[in-house]
Amino acid sequence: MMSTAPLDPTAGAEGCGGCGKGFCDGKGRAIFKETSWTSNPVAVQTLGICPALAVTTRLENSLVMGAAMIFVCVGSTFMLSLLRHTTPRRIRLIASVAIIATFVILIDQFLRAFYWEMSRQLGPYVGLIITNCIVLGRAEAFAMQNKPQLAIVDALAAGIGFTTILAIVGFFRELLGEGTLLGYVVLHPDWYTKNLVMVLAPGAFVVMGFLIALFNWLQQKDVQGS
Amino acid sequence: MKDNLYTLGYAVTVGAICAGLLTAAAEFTAPYREANQRADEMRNILAVLEIPVGPRAGAEELTEVFEQRVRRETKDSLTVYFLVGDDPQAEPELVAVDVVGRGLWGPIRGFVSLEPDWDTIRGVTFHDHNETPGLGAEISHDSFLDQFRGKRLTDEDGRPALQVVSSGADGPWQVDGISGATITCDRVGDLMRDLARQIQEVR
Numbered sequence: 001m002m003s004t005a006p007l008d009p010t011a012g013a014e015g016c017g018g019c020g021k022g023f024c025d026g027k028g029r030a031i032f033k034e035t036s037w038t039s040n041p042v043a044v045q046t047l048g049i050c051p052a053l054a055v056t057t058r059l060e061n062s063l064v065m066g067a068a069m070i071f072v073c074v075g076s077t078f079m080l081s082l083l084r085h086t087t088p089r090r091i092r093l094i095a096s097v098a099i100i101a102t103f104v105i106l107i108d109q110f111l112r113a114f115y116w117e118m119s120r121q122l123g124p125y126v127g128l129i130i131t132n133c134i135v136l137g138r139a140e141a142f143a144m145q146n147k148p149q150l151a152i153v154d155a156l157a158a159g160i161g162f163t164t165i166l167a168i169v170g171f172f173r174e175l176l177g178e179g180t181l182l183g184y185v186v187l188h189p190d191w192y193t194k195n196l197v198m199v200l201a202p203g204a205f206v207v208m209g210f211l212i213a214l215f216n217w218l219q220q221k222d223v224q225g226s
Numbered sequence: 227m228k229d230n231l232y233t234l235g236y237a238v239t240v241g242a243i244c245a246g247l248l249t250a251a252a253e254f255t256a257p258y259r260e261a262n263q264r265a266d267e268m269r270n271i272l273a274v275l276e277i278p279v280g281p282r283a284g285a286e287e288l289t290e291v292f293e294q295r296v297r298r299e300t301k302d303s304l305t306v307y308f309l310v311g312d313d314p315q316a317e318p319e320l321v322a323v324d325v326v327g328r329g330l331w332g333p334i335r336g337f338v339s340l341e342p343d344w345d346t347i348r349g350v351t352f353h354d355h356n357e358t359p360g361l362g363a364e365i366s367h368d369s370f371l372d373q374f375r376g377k378r379l380t381d382e383d384g385r386p387a388l389q390v391v392s393s394g395a396d397g398p399w400q401v402d403g404i405s406g407a408t409i410t411c412d413r414v415g416d417l418m419r420d421l422a423r424q425i426q427e428v429r
Contacts, residue, residue, distance in 0.1 A: 088233040095240050102244040109251045113258035116266070117282075 028153045035138075035157035042165040042208075043215040047133040051125045052166055053204040059182050062170030064118050065125065066163025068107045072129050073155040073162075076100040077143035081151035084144050096139050097130065104130045134158055169207045173198045261285050266353070268292045274322050274339035274349040275309045301428040307337075317342055323425070327417030330409045332356035334365070334417060340379075344425055350374045352414075362410030373401040379422040386422035390415040 041047045048069075055065045076099050080087075087095050108126045111119040119126070129135060138158050143151040174180055177198030179187035197203045265285035272279055272288070277295050279288060297308040297318075308318040322339040336352035352366045364370055378398045381387035387399040390411040395402040403411030 086236070088229075088236055091233055091237055095237070098240055098244050102247055105248055106251050109255045109259075112262065113255035116259075116262035 027150065031150060031154050032157040035142075035154050036161035036164075038219065040161040040165065040215065041134045041137070041158050042162055043212050044219075045137075046212070047137060048162055049208070051128065051132070052162075052169060052208065053201055055122055055125050056166055056169040056173055056204055056207075057177065057199055058121075058174045059167065059170040061118065061121055062166035063163065064111070064115070065122060066159070066166050068111070068126050069129060069132070069134070069162050070156065070159030071107050072100065072103045073135050073138060073159040074152055075103045076135060077139050077151045077155040078148050080139050081143040081146060081148040092144070096136065100135055100139070101130045134162060165208075165211060168211060169204055172207050173203050177203060265289070270337055270351050270353045271296060271307050271322055274337045274351050275307065275320050276339070276349065277309070302424075304424050304428050320348060323421065325417055325421050327413055327420060329355050329357050329413050330362055330407075331358070334410075334413065336417075338374075338418075338421060344429060345379050347374045347377045347379065357410045358407065361404065362407040364404045364407065365410060365414055370401075370404060377401060379418065379425065384426070386419035388415065388418040388422065390418075 035041075039045055042049065042052050051065055051069075055061045076096075079099050080096055083095070104127060107129075108119070111122070111126060138151075138155055142154045146154070171181070174182075175186060176195045179185060179189060179192045179194055195203070197206070262285065265288045268288045269279065269283075272292060272295075275296065277291065279291055283291075295310050297310050299306045299308065305324045307322040307324075309320040309322075311319060319342060320339055321342070321344065322337050325334075325336050325338055327334050332355065334352055334357070335354040336350060338350050339348040340346065341348055350371050352371075355363070355366065357363045357365060373395070376398065377388060377400075379386065379388050381399060389400050390403045391400050392403050392405075392408065392411075
């Protein structure tokens with residue numbers, strides 16, 4: 001029903017009759033859908049492929065990586081949006097990266113202290129969120145031009161979109177590759193032969209390929225339907 | 227000019243705030259991270275001493291098992307971990323020593339467990355190294371490490387003799403290396419022969 005929600009702030013008000021004005025005159029929902037679904041950072045924009053391939057061997061790893069990503073994305077874009085009028089243009093990028101890096105190191109330290117085993121399995125990929133195109137992309141393309149509330153919605157949408165894709169890839173890779181889900185045995189080794197391809201990087205490419213195809217198909221249907 | 231000053235001031239302020247936050251976070255998490263590192267070390271020692279612990283055992287459980295079953299002693303440059311059996315007075319049936327050596331890109335750290343003769347190897351782990359992923363880093367994989375079981379550090383005349391050879395390992399003093407990781411493998415050999423010398427010095 002919100003597929004045609006306009007980005008125009010005045011039009012959203014009556015479109016959301018039952019639930020009041022919605023977030024920022026209904027703008028929030030439209031932004032959320034746009035960033036998390038219509039232009040999903042991984043499946044549509046194909047950004048953040050590196051962690052999507054590297055850490056998705058297990059569902060748990062995918063979820064923790066996604067949570068770290070949401071934290072960094074929301075925290076840094078909120079700060080950048082707050083500072084958007086005071087940041088000198090010449091050092092805009094450096095300031096962005098410094099703030100993003102701060103959030104990344106905070107979450108990295110947190111994982112090392114309280115989630116050691118996971119931190120070892122994720123290896124360098126938590127630290128590499130600093131260079132993740134999704135975070136910097138949302139910061140540059142959205143947070144720099146919009147109010148902090150909207151920046152949070154947008155970042156949350158990007159983070160959730162990212163996490164969902166990682167979780168789906170992680171779900172299939174862990175299930176088919178190791179026969180477990182979140183560490184619990186689902187496909188018993190007595191009658192299920194573990195699929196090594198799914199454990200290795202090519203498995204992630206295969207699952208990602210199917211996912212991107214699915215996204216294209218669904219969104220094409222969406223366009224034709226409306 | 228005013229513009230430049232503003233930019234400079236802004237950069238300094240952002241930098242200072244970020245640095246302050248990170249310092250606080252590092253200070254706050256330091257004890258936890260150190261505890262995790264110690265637990266990790268204990269897990270490795272327990273593994274070479276063949277004391278079973280659950281893969282998800284936390285720091286407290288590891289410390290408890292470690293204090294019960296392992297006695298630590300420092301002999302000169304060598305740190306030795308004795309496996310304590312049911313009878314604490316009996317000769318330890320397994321000893322582990324901590325080894326450090328030069329790798330290709332950085333130090334290689336690990337533990338070697340030895341039979342009571344202080345010469346026959348039971349198990350080896352390398353828990354900390356910076357070797358090339360996919361090549362030298364394979365030294366911490368079981369397929370490489372399992373070869374060391376039953377090998378001997380010194381030959382009949384007591385000279386350090388263990389070697390990592392490129393192929394066709396034969397007898398109790400040779401293990402097969404990893405193709406594409408010649409330097410790393412040579413260094414592992416050096417490390418083992420150094421260990422043999424160190425053991426001779428302290429015994």
